[in-house]
Ligand SMILES: *[C@@H]1O[C@H](CO)[C@@H](O)[C@H](O)[C@H]1NC(C)=O
């Protein structure tokens with residue numbers, strides 16, 4: 001056995017295959033292997049001279065992205081078809097330092113998500129402010145994601161930074177969608193309100209026509225009966241006979257008459273205008289008085305065939321929910337109010353889970 005001492009200075013640029021599943025909280029092990037190409041174990045056998053202490057990494061060696069965690073030496077035999085070859089292996093362990101990614105990616109991404117919540121505190125009608133805030137934050141997140149991935153090899157699996165940035169993107173996107181929901185709901189409610197207003201106006205006109213028609217019919221009937229017998233109109237409150245010249249249908253046309261004077265013994269109106277008998281007229285008035293005009297009027301079917309015997313729908317079905325400012329039980333301002341709480345809580349929970357899980361996994365996972 002011949003002991004040969006041979007010294008050579010080699011500068012090697014080596015590549016290291018890495019698993020980036022936990023990037024940037026990953027730990028890597030890179031190995032340098034020394035093996036004879038031409039001589040098999042029959043001729044040359046390599047051994048570490050001093051065991052574990054053969055390889056030394058100088059203490060002042062630093063890397064911008066990694067901390068050197070240590071190294072270990074091994075020797076192995078590579079069995080090839082041309083024979084067995086002796087091989088020396090040195091493994092160096094690295095742990096990625098998070099600081100750069102924390103400052104350049106994690107904190108900016110979190111702040112963008114926080115900025116997107118500002119939208120919930122702005123007024124619903126501040127459409128330009130809220131839409132531009134949402135779109136800007138979504139675009140900024142997209143830029144951040146693509147610039148982060150541009151620095152990395154094109155790998156096909158999901159890295160832990162992708163989980164974080166993806167969640168931030170979803171949060172920002174969700175706040176944009178929240179505004180879309182608020183805007184849509186507001187539009188629907190405004191449409192419904194204007195429709196109810198229209199129906200109320202129509203009903204008002206209809207009622208006036210009814211009153212006029214009923215008055216005309218009464219006058220005709222009174223004229224007929226005046227020829228045969230004098231009308232006997234007595235007012236309920238005063239007990240005095242009413243002036244026959246005032247042939248008004250009771251409680252309809254004149255608000256003064258309607259308030260106090262109920263007529264007894266007056267001839268019942270025989271002819272009514274287009275589907276609006278006495279009952280209905282008085283109901284409209286009552287509804288108007290009690291302020292329930294909206295629902296009543298909106299449930300009425302107007303202009304249904306106008307024969308004298310035509311009856312209105314027996315029981316008007318209530319239309320829509322009670323509060324006209326709500327739809328499906330929520331108002332647009334409710335959505336904003338809930339979002340102010342739900343979005344931050346979700347993001348904080350996600351952050352807690354993310355950091356606990358990934359720190360634990362990266363600490364417990366041994367580098368390959
Ligand atoms: C050093 O090498 C010896 C065998 O040579 C081994 O028993 C020991 O575990 C090694 N120590 C380290 C820290 O690898």
Ligand SMILES: *[C@@H]1O[C@H](CO)[C@@H](O)[C@H](O)[C@H]1NC(C)=O
Pocket residue numbers: 077079082083084
């Ligand atoms: C290579 O090593 C194996 C055992 O590790 C042995 O069985 C084999 O015969 C060796 N081959 C040669 C060519 O020396």
